Amino acid sequence: MALCSVGRPLLQNTQRASGCFFKRKQTFCCKANVAQEEEVRLKLRLFPGGSIDLQKQESGIALMTVNNPSRMNAFSGSMMIELEERVCELESWTEGKGLIVQGAAGTFCSGSDLNAVRAISNPQDGMKMCMFMQNTLTRLLRLPLISVALVEGKALGGGAELATACDFRLLTSDAVIQFVHKHMGLVPGWGGAARLVRIVGSQNALKLLAGAKKVDPDFGQQIGLVDGVLTVGEGNSLVETERWLSQFTKGSAPVIRAVKKVVLSGRELSLDEALTTERHVFGTVWGGPANLEALALKTKHK
Numbered sequence: 001m002a003l004c005s006v007g008r009p010l011l012q013n014t015q016r017a018s019g020c021f022f023k024r025k026q027t028f029c030c031k032a033n034v035a036q037e038e039e040v041r042l043k044l045r046l047f048p049g050g051s052i053d054l055q056k057q058e059s060g061i062a063l064m065t066v067n068n069p070s071r072m073n074a075f076s077g078s079m080m081i082e083l084e085e086r087v088c089e090l091e092s093w094t095e096g097k098g099l100i101v102q103g104a105a106g107t108f109c110s111g112s113d114l115n116a117v118r119a120i121s122n123p124q125d126g127m128k129m130c131m132f133m134q135n136t137l138t139r140l141l142r143l144p145l146i147s148v149a150l151v152e153g154k155a156l157g158g159g160a161e162l163a164t165a166c167d168f169r170l171l172t173s174d175a176v177i178q179f180v181h182k183h184m185g186l187v188p189g190w191g192g193a194a195r196l197v198r199i200v201g202s203q204n205a206l207k208l209l210a211g212a213k214k215v216d217p218d219f220g221q222q223i224g225l226v227d228g229v230l231t232v233g234e235g236n237s238l239v240e241t242e243r244w245l246s247q248f249t250k251g252s253a254p255v256i257r258a259v260k261k262v263v264l265s266g267r268e269l270s271l272d273e274a275l276t277t278e279r280h281v282f283g284t285v286w287g288g289p290a291n292l293e294a295l296a297l298k299t300k301h302k
């Protein structure tokens with residue numbers, strides 16, 4: 001099965017909405033690579049355990065849970081495959097507006113399952129696994145949904161990378177994000193370094209990666225990695241996260257999805273390409289139901 005359609009422009013790509021709308025070549029989006037991708041899946045299946053659970057709610061907000069509590073929600077091979085499948089499912093969820101990514105049992109994610117890391121010792125297989133996760137997390141970030149990572153407990157290594165694949169990060173007051181890769185003799189490979197530089201700038205990214213520095217909520221907010229702090233003990237952090245996210249997901253799905261698309265194209269494309277995309281996306285909402293309703297109501301913005 002091909003993971004996603006290749007190189008179709010944003011507006012024509014109605015089925016797999018955001019996954020691969022950029023025309024740039026993407027390794028796992030090319031038919032020629034399907035066989036290679038199947039080979040990676042076979043290897044990943046050798047490391048089972050845990051699950052990635054997805055609940056699509058009527059509110060238009062989906063809840064994705066990284067679920068492997070006996071290993072602090074580390075990613076087994078089968079979880080990597082499930083993550084890709086869940087992202088695929090979200091790409092075709094046309095009613096969706098928002099996504100919350102969380103870990104099970106009060107902690108976010110401790111990265112790759114170290115048992116799998118130890119077993120996949122040769123660089124070729126390591127690189128294939130890394131490409132698979134890099135592609136999946138890129139697609140996660142490109143979903144036409146406003147996404148937020150709800151970080152409780154620890155987000156370590158690949159878990160920190162997963163948190164950067166969301167638009168926003170909310171932390172409970174005792175939570176920590178740490179790119180521990182250097183301590184493991186590694187660098188991020190799931191796209192976490194590239195995304196981190198875009199979020200916090202290269203100076204801060206260098207400090208976090210070269211120092212494997214622990215990011216608590218205060219420091220995270222200072223550098224722009226953390227968008228809000230949830231108070232542990234005062235209510236349910238998931239309910240608080242849903243409330244926080246609803247300020248951005250309130251309203252019509254096509255408009256919210258369009259907002260995400262124009263911001264994404266502004267972030268990832270050249271100015272000319274981004275302007276073209278913006279025009280096309282604008283055309284999808286102009287004269288649409290939400291626009292006509294606002295005009296009929298003579299909406300004022302006091």
Ligand SMILES: CCC(=O)SCCNC(=O)CCNC(=O)[C@H](O)C(C)(C)COP(=O)(O)OP(=O)(O)OC[C@H]1O[C@@H](n2cnc3c(N)ncnc32)[C@H](O)[C@@H]1OP(=O)(O)O
Pocket residue numbers: 070071072074110111112113114115117154156157158159180181184186189190
């Ligand atoms: C992409 C690159 C990567 O992600 S490389 C992986 C980076 N992650 C790590 O190195 C995490 C290593 N683990 C730790 O530092 C600690 O276990 C953390 C997460 C801080 C939790 O500490 P603590 O609360 O004391 O619990 P614990 O150590 O007893 O752990 C509970 C059980 O979970 C396991 N666990 C934890 N992390 C992983 C992991 N990444 N892969 C596989 N198993 C993991 C621990 O081994 C422990 O298992 P057990 O109860 O001893 O059987």
